[in-house]
Amino acid sequence: MRLILLLSLSPQESSWGLFFCPHLIYNQAMSLPPNDRTTERARPLPPSEAAKILAARKPEWLKIRAPGGEKYAEIKGLLRGQKLHTVCEEAHCPNLSECWASGTATFMLGGDICTRACRFCAVKTARIPPALDPNEPLHVAQSIVALKLKYVVLTSVDRDDMADGGAGHFAETVKEIKARDAAVLVEALVSDFRGDRRAIETVVESHLDVYAHNVETVERLQYRVRDPRAGYAQSLEGLRYAKEFAVKKGIPLLTKSSVMLGLGEEDAELRATFADLRKVGVDILTLGQYLRPSMTHLPVERFYTPEEFEALRVVAESFGFTYVASGPLVRSSYKAAEFFLTKEIKKIKETTNAIHTP
Secondary structure (H helix, E strand, O other): OEEEEOOOOOHHHHOHHHEEOOOOOHHHHOOOOOOOOOOOOOOOOOHHHHHHHHHOOOOHHHOOOOOOOHHHHHHHHHHHHHOOEEHHHHOOOOOHHHHHHOOOOEEEOOOOEEOOOOOOOOOEEOOOOOOOOOOHHHHHHHHHHHHOOOEEEEEOOOOOOOOOOOHHHHHHHHHHHHHHOOOOEEEEEOOOHHHOHHHHHHHHOOOOOEEEOOOEOOHHHHHHHOOOOOOHHHHHHHHHHHHHHHHHHOOOOEEEEEEEEOOOOOHHHHHHHHHHHHHOOOOEEEEEEEOOOOOOOOOOOOOOOHHHHHHHHHHHHOOOOOEEEEOOOOOOOOHHHHHHHHHHHHHHHHHHHHHHOO
16 A cells, blocks of 8 residues: 655645646657757746636546545545545545546645745645644554555655745654654655755665656746746755765665646757756656645646657656656655655665765
8 A cells, every 4th residue: 555645845846636738749849959049939828828728627537426436435544533634635636536536646745825926836834834743653553553554755845934834843743753654655745844954964864765756847938937036056955965975875766746737848858858867866757737726826737648748758757767658647745656666765775875885
């Protein structure tokens, strides 16, 4: 059984469920050079034009059924009993029914209110969210044991109100999980911690298995899509340093990031993003369709077809990622990647242990 836990410390990361985007035009786009960073690029569609796309009928491949089933009821009951939050619900994830029905869930630690206000995210925001629950790490760990989960994803909203951005809460949760079942594999989808290296070190030293942080979109669209306190360079540097520090400490670690499609990005810009992520050592990449949470959020400028997502997967893999998950309903914490990641994590642990064993 699998469970995806998301620490509610950053809206932009936790609402991946909504940020999946539109289509790519592959005829001319695929012929563009991979590192074409020309300054003149098409600007995002104005709201009036984008609204026309939104009004169009949603593609068949994006239609989902309402949640239900025995396992769904079991997980929901447990979460309510422990007063835990899930990104599945907060971010209106389109995979909620499928994941919960198969025993997969996404938790948000630290509450359900973020200090940032990214224009794609459905998570609630406030300048000073409620204080963290010190018992939450224990409750999350106990829930994982009760559900007999073997792969867990933790995420969080941004907590700029805290000195460490919530890194300590993240680390404590990982430790509580590992203390009860060392075999559980833990992925943490974290915020950028405002570039604080010590916060990044705190999370890595908790001995999680996958360090994930989403760049969300291409460099040109960062300011339009994400909160001004976030940034493309800051996100890349955080991912780079997490891998560097893990290697230095002999901690086996995979790094992961995600990109939403449909916000006005161009193929050359996506190629540049793939190249940038590989330059900082990112191993895993997920690509999905951005879906507008409400009329107050950024409009969808395009809907990509499943075939276009498959073509984009092939392009991304050519950059050397260990694994790429690409599809209309794929999200940053996508359960389809878990089996593959389980094998890769075990492989990297064996390699690291061999290197550091006298």
